[in-house]
Amino acid sequence: MADMSRRNFLRSAGMLAGSVAAAPLVAGCGDGGKSKATQSGAVKLDFWTHDPGYVKTYTASAKAANAAKTYPFTFSLGVTSLAADAVVTKLIAQAQAKKGTPDIAGLEVSQFPRMMKQNIAPSVLVDWSSELNDEQKSDLLRLADYTVDGKAYALESDTCPTVLYYRPDLFKKYGIPEDVGSWEELQAAAKGALAAGKALGICCNGEPGAALGTFRQLYQQRGLNLFDESGKPTIDTPEAVAVIKFMADSLKSGFFTMVPDPYGAPNAAALKSEKLIATFMPNWYNVYGLQANVPKQKGLWRVRTLPKFSAGGGVGAALGGTGFAVVKDKPNTQAAIDLVKYTYLTKAGQLLRFKTAGYLPTMKSLYDAPEFNTYTDAYLGGQKVFPIYKEIAAQAPPFHQSADATTLIDALGGAIQKAQTGAISADQAVKDAMAQYESQTK
Known part of the structure; x- marks a missing residue:
């Protein structure tokens, strides 16, 4: 592309x-x-x-x-x-x-x-x-x-259901079970892979909206989104702080790797070199991310629902x-x-x-419908994907919007980027984002 x-x-x-x-x-x-x-x-x-x-x-x-x-x-x-x-x-x-x-x-x-x-x-x-x-x-x-x-x-x-894309061959090589139930279990199981310089997800340091993409998908797993039905921000929550901290800690441990965005040359290089052996993105990333960047890895990737957070939530997310x-x-x-x-x-x-x-x-x-459920994805090794999509679609929380969405994206995305580097705490990132949003939308 x-x-x-x-x-x-x-x-x-x-x-x-x-x-x-x-x-x-x-x-x-x-x-x-x-x-x-x-x-x-x-x-x-x-x-x-x-x-x-x-x-x-x-x-x-x-x-x-x-x-x-x-x-x-x-x-x-x-x-x-x-x-x-x-x-x-x-x-x-x-x-x-x-x-x-x-x-x-x-x-x-x-x-x-x-x-x-x-x-x-x-x-x-x-x-x-x-x-x-x-x-x-x-x-x-x-x-x-x-x-x-x-x-x-x-x-x-x-x-646009978010799934975990992963390489079953590399999971097997590093002793990672494909069916781990939680993010925390996946982190523990991936220690050997991390020691070998592998990562199982990304955070983004490009434009603020790119950083927010990772946050939004994980935040939706906790059953929340950026706005409520009335258009008021819903980010000043313990769940938001926990997700941002999870992102920062994952970068620090090497569980996630930093790239500008999920499409550019750094991310493509991570996929091609097999540094990135799993990543979470929506269904369309199959074509626009994986097939566009690593067509020769056809048949090597699979998808599953996202691991849950042990603190609560489900598998529902979309982007x-x-x-x-x-x-x-x-x-x-x-x-x-x-x-x-x-x-x-x-x-x-x-x-x-x-x-x-x-x-x-x-x-x-x-x-x-059988017309969908019998479908197999050749790039994903002939996997039947609709049972997975169905489970996610049923759980994804409603995505309410606001006329001031761009202001919140800039404010929160920028704050998350600072938290990812350790410049500020996760709690401070939420406070700073809310303060910037409120000052610009009065």
């Missing part, structure tokens, strides 16, 4: 902070709400995304929906490819101008807080809460990520994602709604997404 592609994917994982300027209030909706709605026939939907995988997915979905003849429209796409942050920047600008907005836009989860500012999302986007029935709402995973004041404005495209939103009050709004519904609210659409680009089902009920 090129350096810019790595940065874009880091942003999609919610791992880079990125500057976010407050946008002026968007008055009105879509392109002004004056155009006559298309009722049927051929429609070309303006489709904005940062990732070619979504272009491939929606192109296939449009063809399948046309063949199914469930809807009164014949779909095609007019694709605009933009960087992740540019999708939101341009969407807001065009909404202000009341022209040139897309019909469908893929909003990276780390960029959605920008849509929460100054009533932008409710003014511009279709409220999916009014489009979904109660059964669909209870079946869909990760609606909270794109919710403002109890209303959801995008549908998540992947559940990254992209929600698909529809701009309201446009001629093709209903057609756009129908295509997104086919893609995410039907079994056929969900299965097509997985076969086309590897996106996991976002409906809980499909994790028991």
Whole structure:
């Protein structure tokens, strides 16, 4: 992957902070709400995304929906490819101008807080809460990520469950059981590997958001996230202190190794040299991290649920994602709604997404479907992975967002980086982050 592609994917994982300027209030909706709605026939939907995988997915979905003849429209796409942050920047600008907005836009989860500012999302986007029935709402995973004041404005495209990637051959070499139950047990079992200069995870000293990626996944295991449902920070907790201390102690012992981010040359070198014999990242890291950097290690890696913390919590964690939103009050709004519904609210659409680009089902009920459970991953040695994903998806805590998310990412990520080096304690890192956040959001 090129350096810019790595940065874009880091942003999609919610791992880079990125500057976010407050946008002026968007008055009105879509392109002004004056155009006559298309009722049927051929429609070309303006489709904005940062990732070619979504272009491939929606192109296939449009063809399948046309063949199914469930809807009164014949779909095609007019694709605009933009960087992740540019999708939101341009969407807001065009909404202000009341022209040139897309019909469908893929909003990276780390960029959605920008849509929460100054009533932008409710003014511009279709409220999916009014489009979904109660059964669909209870079946869909990760609606909270794109919710403002109890209303959801995008549908998540992947559940992004975090797993422990590990090398069973090297675990065997160093006497590490593959089924250890806790992080503490894994640390004790890995002493021989650590003595040989091996590591079983990473912490990041690049941009603050990269450091926060490691923290967030471990913190979710304790059943917590960065914000509560009201948008208030939920990091001033004993669990946050414990996780940061665990990260710092793991670096000191060599259990984790320090890299700028999970994608660049230092991390790739650690994988290639077999210094990094395990790492925890979401399902998509299989393709964008391992296969991109160590394709010759095909068949050597496996995945399992994360070890638990002995102090409490579970295995549920996730990182990254992209929600698909529809701009309201446009001629093709209903057609756009129908295509997104086919893609995410039907079994056929969900299965097509997985076969086309590897996106996991976002409906809980499909994790028991034989079409998914019989899948084996060639890179992971033919392993059946869906039973693992199902267990994680069922436990991951809701990821609530805030319009001030970037401020917290910068503050907490920077404080964690200091704690990782021993410059400050874990407790002080939380205090400093909260003080910086509160001073900037008053």
